[in-house]
Amino acid sequence: MPTSPNPLRRRETSRRAILDAALQLCAELGYGRLTIEAIAARAGVSKKTIYRWWSSKGAVVLEAVDDAANPVADHVDTGHLAADLHAQLSAVIQLLSPPNNSAITGLIAEALHDDELAHDLRERVIRPRITAFNERMRKAQLDGQLAPDADLDVALDLFYGPIYHRLVFHLGMPDAEQLHTLVAHALRAFSPPESTP
Amino acid sequence: MPTSPNPLRRRETSRRAILDAALQLCAELGYGRLTIEAIAARAGVSKKTIYRWWSSKGAVVLEAVDDAANPVADHVDTGHLAADLHAQLSAVIQLLSPPNNSAITGLIAEALHDDELAHDLRERVIRPRITAFNERMRKAQLDGQLAPDADLDVALDLFYGPIYHRLVFHLGMPDAEQLHTLVAHALRAFSPPESTP
Amino acid sequence: MPTSPNPLRRRETSRRAILDAALQLCAELGYGRLTIEAIAARAGVSKKTIYRWWSSKGAVVLEAVDDAANPVADHVDTGHLAADLHAQLSAVIQLLSPPNNSAITGLIAEALHDDELAHDLRERVIRPRITAFNERMRKAQLDGQLAPDADLDVALDLFYGPIYHRLVFHLGMPDAEQLHTLVAHALRAFSPPESTP
Amino acid sequence: MPTSPNPLRRRETSRRAILDAALQLCAELGYGRLTIEAIAARAGVSKKTIYRWWSSKGAVVLEAVDDAANPVADHVDTGHLAADLHAQLSAVIQLLSPPNNSAITGLIAEALHDDELAHDLRERVIRPRITAFNERMRKAQLDGQLAPDADLDVALDLFYGPIYHRLVFHLGMPDAEQLHTLVAHALRAFSPPESTP
DNA sequence: GACTAACCGAGACGGTACGTCCAGTCTTGAC
DNA sequence: GTCAAGACTGGACGTACCGTCTCGGTTAGTC
Numbered sequence: 001m002p003t004s005p006n007p008l009r010r011r012e013t014s015r016r017a018i019l020d021a022a023l024q025l026c027a028e029l030g031y032g033r034l035t036i037e038a039i040a041a042r043a044g045v046s047k048k049t050i051y052r053w054w055s056s057k058g059a060v061v062l063e064a065v066d067d068a069a070n071p072v073a074d075h076v077d078t079g080h081l082a083a084d085l086h087a088q089l090s091a092v093i094q095l096l097s098p099p100n101n102s103a104i105t106g107l108i109a110e111a112l113h114d115d116e117l118a119h120d121l122r123e124r125v126i127r128p129r130i131t132a133f134n135e136r137m138r139k140a141q142l143d144g145q146l147a148p149d150a151d152l153d154v155a156l157d158l159f160y161g162p163i164y165h166r167l168v169f170h171l172g173m174p175d176a177e178q179l180h181t182l183v184a185h186a187l188r189a190f191s192p193p194e195s196t197p
Numbered sequence: 198m199p200t201s202p203n204p205l206r207r208r209e210t211s212r213r214a215i216l217d218a219a220l221q222l223c224a225e226l227g228y229g230r231l232t233i234e235a236i237a238a239r240a241g242v243s244k245k246t247i248y249r250w251w252s253s254k255g256a257v258v259l260e261a262v263d264d265a266a267n268p269v270a271d272h273v274d275t276g277h278l279a280a281d282l283h284a285q286l287s288a289v290i291q292l293l294s295p296p297n298n299s300a301i302t303g304l305i306a307e308a309l310h311d312d313e314l315a316h317d318l319r320e321r322v323i324r325p326r327i328t329a330f331n332e333r334m335r336k337a338q339l340d341g342q343l344a345p346d347a348d349l350d351v352a353l354d355l356f357y358g359p360i361y362h363r364l365v366f367h368l369g370m371p372d373a374e375q376l377h378t379l380v381a382h383a384l385r386a387f388s389p390p391e392s393t394p
Numbered sequence: 395m396p397t398s399p400n401p402l403r404r405r406e407t408s409r410r411a412i413l414d415a416a417l418q419l420c421a422e423l424g425y426g427r428l429t430i431e432a433i434a435a436r437a438g439v440s441k442k443t444i445y446r447w448w449s450s451k452g453a454v455v456l457e458a459v460d461d462a463a464n465p466v467a468d469h470v471d472t473g474h475l476a477a478d479l480h481a482q483l484s485a486v487i488q489l490l491s492p493p494n495n496s497a498i499t500g501l502i503a504e505a506l507h508d509d510e511l512a513h514d515l516r517e518r519v520i521r522p523r524i525t526a527f528n529e530r531m532r533k534a535q536l537d538g539q540l541a542p543d544a545d546l547d548v549a550l551d552l553f554y555g556p557i558y559h560r561l562v563f564h565l566g567m568p569d570a571e572q573l574h575t576l577v578a579h580a581l582r583a584f585s586p587p588e589s590t591p
Numbered sequence: 592m593p594t595s596p597n598p599l600r601r602r603e604t605s606r607r608a609i610l611d612a613a614l615q616l617c618a619e620l621g622y623g624r625l626t627i628e629a630i631a632a633r634a635g636v637s638k639k640t641i642y643r644w645w646s647s648k649g650a651v652v653l654e655a656v657d658d659a660a661n662p663v664a665d666h667v668d669t670g671h672l673a674a675d676l677h678a679q680l681s682a683v684i685q686l687l688s689p690p691n692n693s694a695i696t697g698l699i700a701e702a703l704h705d706d707e708l709a710h711d712l713r714e715r716v717i718r719p720r721i722t723a724f725n726e727r728m729r730k731a732q733l734d735g736q737l738a739p740d741a742d743l744d745v746a747l748d749l750f751y752g753p754i755y756h757r758l759v760f761h762l763g764m765p766d767a768e769q770l771h772t773l774v775a776h777a778l779r780a781f782s783p784p785e786s787t788p
Numbered sequence: 789g790a791c792t793a794a795c796c797g798a799g800a801c802g803g804t805a806c807g808t809c810c811a812g813t814c815t816t817g818a819c
Numbered sequence: 820g821t822c823a824a825g826a827c828t829g830g831a832c833g834t835a836c837c838g839t840c841t842c843g844g845t846t847a848g849t850c
Contacts, residue, residue: 035835040797048795048798106309112302113228158359161359161363164358165358165362166358167361170315181351206816206827208815211827234804242827243828245829408800408802431830432831438802439801445834502759503701506696512761548772551752552776555751555757559747564713579745582780583779602821637825639812639813
């Protein structure tokens with residue numbers, strides 16, 4: 001039986017050194033010029049140790065990003081729907097904006113040819129934001145602020161899509177005002193039937 | 198002045214062989230496994246000839262995609278706005294869907310770390326579609342089908358954004374019905390103020 | 395300190411395969427057409443492994459020649475000085491004659507523009523022959539067969555010089571009879587003052 | 592019929608520019624790093640023009656050296672044999688000593704694997720010196736300063752050999768005193784039978 | 789408290805592709 | 820017809836990383 005590594009014996013200091021090195025080097029060199037060799041050298045670790053625990057550069061960086069990004073709790077509920085969505089989207093825009101976006105942008109690029117990485121990236125990094133978005137939208141729906149039959153998957157596309165559109169073509173992330181406009185328009189697409197008094 | 202090679206003396210047969218080889222190999226191996234060496238070998242050309250005229254793998258593939266994709270004129274005007282937009286978006290979805298999407302998806306991935314490539318990709322491949330979209334929308338605006346003050350840049354984000362959102366997270370391109378729904382929602386965001394009699 | 399590779403971990407099988415391949419290919423193609431690529435391919439070794447341990451093609455071939463040539467112990471002492479010198483010179487002529495001279499001739503050619511290679515070639519391949527020559531000459535001097543004040547460095551030039559003169563201008567190595575004549579003449583230059591009774 | 596270039600149409604200015612560039616670059620870079628490309632660029636000439644008139648780098652450099660070195664007439668006859676030989680050998684040593692020896696040393700190196708170049712080098716550059724040596728030696732022989740049956744080919748080896756021996760192993764060319772010693776010893780090898788009064 | 793299996797650092801190894809250099813050939817247009 | 824200019828194929832260069840593979844030396848958990 002091909003004995004797989006025993007996580008009990010894993011050395012936590014090495015894990016941390018590797019993840020830290022990966023993020024540092026990603027910031028310094030950019031994701032594309034980041035190499036396993038360089039991570040190993042910077043972390044004072046042998047390449048073998050990296051390959052023992054991760055399957056690829058993407059997996060290392062994903063774990064590093066996951067560790068670093070997820071303490072961020074960007075769920076808010078002030079009662080004002082547009083403002084809350086604006087806050088949520090701002091948090092994502094933040095992740096994808098300089099100066100600390102090189103790791104996550106690199107992951108997105110790599111995910112384009114790597115199904116497994118795409119899945120892990122979605123589930124580990126993006127899922128919590130989607131969940132928060134869905135919860136907030138569902139609540140708004142119950143409150144009658146949105147059409148009762150609004151399809152929240154379509155909503156997700158309409159609210160988040162513009163961010164990725166802009167990311168892909170280096171159009172610049174929307175600033176606060178542009179984001180405000182975007183949210184306003186997207187909300188109109190899901191607004192309830194004209195509320196007559 | 199950094200004397201660049203003299204295009205007058207360029208051999209067109211080599212150019213074509215290189216671009217054709219690049220697209221073939223991209224389809225066979227995927228963009229990530231495509232190499233300049235392999236393109237040169239397949240095209241029966243020396244690597245030097247590739248490096249003389251293009252600065253990177255991305256530049257070669259971009260030109261190949263440009264040559265191949267742009268004869269496609271997907272501008273339509275049937276008079277029915279939603280149907281026309283549906284047609285335009287379908288054409289883009291087609292570009293980004295299997296089985297011939299590996300080249301362009303690879304370019305999008307590479308463009309994420311490469312400003313210049315992103316710019317060229319946008320201008321050479323995407324720009325004509327944006328122009329067509331803008332023209333059709335402007336016409337609709339003049340016809341009163343859209344709000345007269347609708348911001349067409351925001352519209353671009355809302356209509357095209359969902360496609361890139363789905364691309365990035367491997368959520369699958371929308372099928373005809375989903376696309377119909379998307380277009381319908383996005384149009385609501387820009388519909389003219391309710392025309393009361 | 396420029397950390398050099400750790401010789402303890404060196405794989406001897408690779409070393410041997412490389413040196414063997416180098417000599418074979420040198421014989422097949424000639425030194426000038428010998429390439430590091432071909433050595434690596436023939437030896438079933440990566441180019442990196444060659445570059446890790448040797449600085450140039452010359453260094454590889456030198457080590458190969460050293461390994462192959464130096465077990466040859468061509469020191470002889472039959473008591474007859476001219477015969478012994480003839481034997482020693484014959485051995486060197488052998489090294490520089492077809493069909494196995496391409497490696498060493500190539501090294502000599504390369505040494506002409508490469509100080510370090512010249513030094514190593516002299517010390518590792520030629521030095522043992524010079525030492526043997528000097529020992530035999532010194533013994534003859536003590537026996538009174540040579541002038542007591544003969545300068546052995548000059549003797550070295552006079553005995554070995556002709557071989558290199560002929561090598562350089564492709565004049566053909568001396569055959570046994572020509573060598574006999576050369577030795578006889580050179581010995582006259584160092585003969586003791588005529589011993590009158 | 593493969594029309595060969597017509598020498599009548601040859602442009603002399605190009606020939607000179609090429610030969611001059613070859614010598615300059617050889618001095619600047621060393622023979623090994625000299626390339627046809629660089630000669631063409633420096634001479635303001637197309638590579639084709641070089642290949643039209645010469646078969647290889649060696650051929651160009653040989654012609655350049657021939658042009659430059661042969662005006663030197665180092666034939667002397669003062670009546671004092673040892674002094675005359677010393678002068679002749681000094682002239683050759685000069686050719687092979689820094690700072691202007693890189694071209695000729697390179698040719699010698701290349702001649703070691705190139706029969707044709709070796710032949711041309713010998714005939715065009717070396718032959719005049721050998722002829723002068725032989726003439727002077729023959730005159731000495733007639734004068735009774737040398738053994739009447741001395742083999743002048745052997746003499747050539749003994750006088751010139753040491754120079755090439757030293758060249759090959761970077762032992763340094765002999766200085767005036769060492770050369771004096773060498774000539775004296777070599778002459779002893781050919782001295783006439785003891786001249787009793 | 790000694791044993792022993794796994795992890796660990798170090799880094800050599802076979803590969804693959806990189807981007808560069810130059811050889812030698814070929815084509816074009818000026819003279 | 821020769822020439823400068825320079826694009827072309829071809830092939831080796833020396834480098835960079837890949838992912839795999841020993842090596843000894845720790846270092847935990849087990850007996």
